[in-house]
Amino acid sequence: MIAVLELTLASLRTQSRRLVAPGVAVVLGIAFVATSLALGQTMGASVRGLVAGYYTHVDTVVSTDEADGLDASVLDEVRGTEGVERATGELTAYARLAGGSASSYLVVSTAPTSDSQARVERGRLPRGTSEIALSRSVATARGLDVGDTIRLTPPDAQRPASARVVGVVDAGRDPRWAGGTPAVFGTHDAVTRWTGAGGYTEVVAQAAKGVSDTQLTDRVREAVGGPASTEVRSGTEHADEVASRLTGGTDVFTALLMGFALVALFVSALVIGNTFAILLARRTRETALLRAVGGSRGQVVRGALLEALVTGVVFSAVGTALGIAACRGLVAAASLLPDSVPALTFSVAPTAVVVPFVAGVLVVLAAAVRPVVAASAVAPLEALRPVPAVVARSRRGLVRCGIGAVLVVVGGALLVVGGSAGSLPAGLAGGMLSFVGVLMAGSLLVPAVAR
Numbered sequence: 001m002i003a004v005l006e007l008t009l010a011s012l013r014t015q016s017r018r019l020v021a022p023g024v025a026v027v028l029g030i031a032f033v034a035t036s037l038a039l040g041q042t043m044g045a046s047v048r049g050l051v052a053g054y055y056t057h058v059d060t061v062v063s064t065d066e067a068d069g070l071d072a073s074v075l076d077e078v079r080g081t082e083g084v085e086r087a088t089g090e091l092t093a094y095a096r097l098a099g100g101s102a103s104s105y106l107v108v109s110t111a112p113t114s115d116s117q118a119r120v121e122r123g124r125l126p127r128g129t130s131e132i133a134l135s136r137s138v139a140t141a142r143g144l145d146v147g148d149t150i151r152l153t154p155p156d157a158q159r160p161a162s163a164r165v166v167g168v169v170d171a172g173r174d175p176r177w178a179g180g181t182p183a184v185f186g187t188h189d190a191v192t193r194w195t196g197a198g199g200y201t202e203v204v205a206q207a208a209k210g211v212s213d214t215q216l217t218d219r220v221r222e223a224v225g226g227p228a229s230t231e232v233r234s235g236t237e238h239a240d241e242v243a244s245r246l247t248g249g250t251d252v253f254t255a256l257l258m259g260f261a262l263v264a265l266f267v268s269a270l271v272i273g274n275t276f277a278i279l280l281a282r283r284t285r286e287t288a289l290l291r292a293v294g295g296s297r298g299q300v301v302r303g304a305l306l307e308a309l310v311t312g313v314v315f316s317a318v319g320t321a322l323g324i325a326a327c328r329g330l331v332a333a334a335s336l337l338p339d340s341v342p343a344l345t346f347s348v349a350p351t352a353v354v355v356p357f358v359a360g361v362l363v364v365l366a367a368a369v370r371p372v373v374a375a376s377a378v379a380p381l382e383a384l385r386p387v388p389a390v391v392a393r394s395r396r397g398l399v400r401c402g403i404g405a406v407l408v409v410v411g412g413a414l415l416v417v418g419g420s421a422g423s424l425p426a427g428l429a430g431g432m433l434s435f436v437g438v439l440m441a442g443s444l445l446v447p448a449v450a451r
Helices: 002-014 016-057 072-079 136-142 188-195 213-224 235-247 252-282 284-292 297-334 351-376 395-421 424-450
Strands: 060-064 084-090 092-099 102-110 119-123 131-135 149-153 161-170 183-186 202-207 230-234
Touching: 016 235, 016 252, 016 297, 016 351, 060 072, 060 213, 060 235, 072 084, 072 202, 072 213, 084 102, 084 213, 092 188, 102 188, 131 136, 131 149, 136 161, 136 183, 149 188, 161 188, 183 188, 202 213, 213 230, 213 235, 230 235, 252 351, 252 424, 297 351, 395 424
Parallel strands: 102 183, 131 161
Antiparallel strands: 060 202, 060 230, 084 202, 092 102, 092 149, 119 161, 131 183, 149 161
């Protein structure tokens, strides 16, 4: 084994240029996979932060699906639960902002608490039912400022209610109002007056020092009880639920990226396999010499696989690093876009590093197995004899053409199924099988047709 290792390392040092072609294929394929995984995780984290990031800063959330919302008694029960440092009832609904001949819908919410990242820019937060604070986007779009008066109309009513603007809020820092969401804020009674909605949409609680969010959530769940429509979750669990509900529980963008990444890996495997076959064919004399001086078939296989392993490890590491760097560059470029476009949060889990690296090593080893095994069968005097080519009319050629035709038919059927049913896995499998079938049959039929 030591002799095989020394011979392989010497070969890598002196003939490393021959590994450039399979190395480039590995780097490109693995970089695409790493970029796809990292970008998918980044998009997922960004979407989660955009639609539910606020809840990661609270410990327990009580919510309901009932139209009437949560009763005030629920807020009292939460506040009276042991371990609760602070609890706040929040109400969010919709109303129309009347202005001239046109009206537009606004998100109307109770004033942001200290847990929110929204901050008052001018004026103050509302204190009475006739006072209102506007988000910066609403104030800018309507040309309003502190001291002005606006009229709000509930969706199911015609009589507007007036409110005096007492503050302008930079609400874009709060994930709930990011991206220019047209939001206005008031007291709970004011929101009920403007929208017709009662109760609370949800109650959020902060744990006292020394109490974990899990402990607090269990205590609040036991204290609240109530109907099955009332949900008590930790802030993290509620954030996951909100993100899943708003995105449909699927990550289509990541699925599409991973589809392209699988295609890239597939093509890379073909290139790597063909490259190793060519390299080992060119080394027939070297292999024959090794066999002539006493080298066994197992030693030839181990040496070639060791070379493939070194190639896979080195170039997979380079491809993974390049893919992660590409994702980081895309996130940095996205930050240069206008403020109205939600910012991306660069997030890379260990899977985005481990999966591409391991996949690259396995693909290289799998692609090298067939040519390595074929090379190990070289007899000591094999280099002195010509190797007959496989032609379409030979037995091997007919078998190969037959298998290729079957793969083309099966792959074509899967493509039709994938296209009609909108199934990405079926389409990918059909494309790969068809491609392999064309390669198997075409490499034999094309020369015959050309002749």
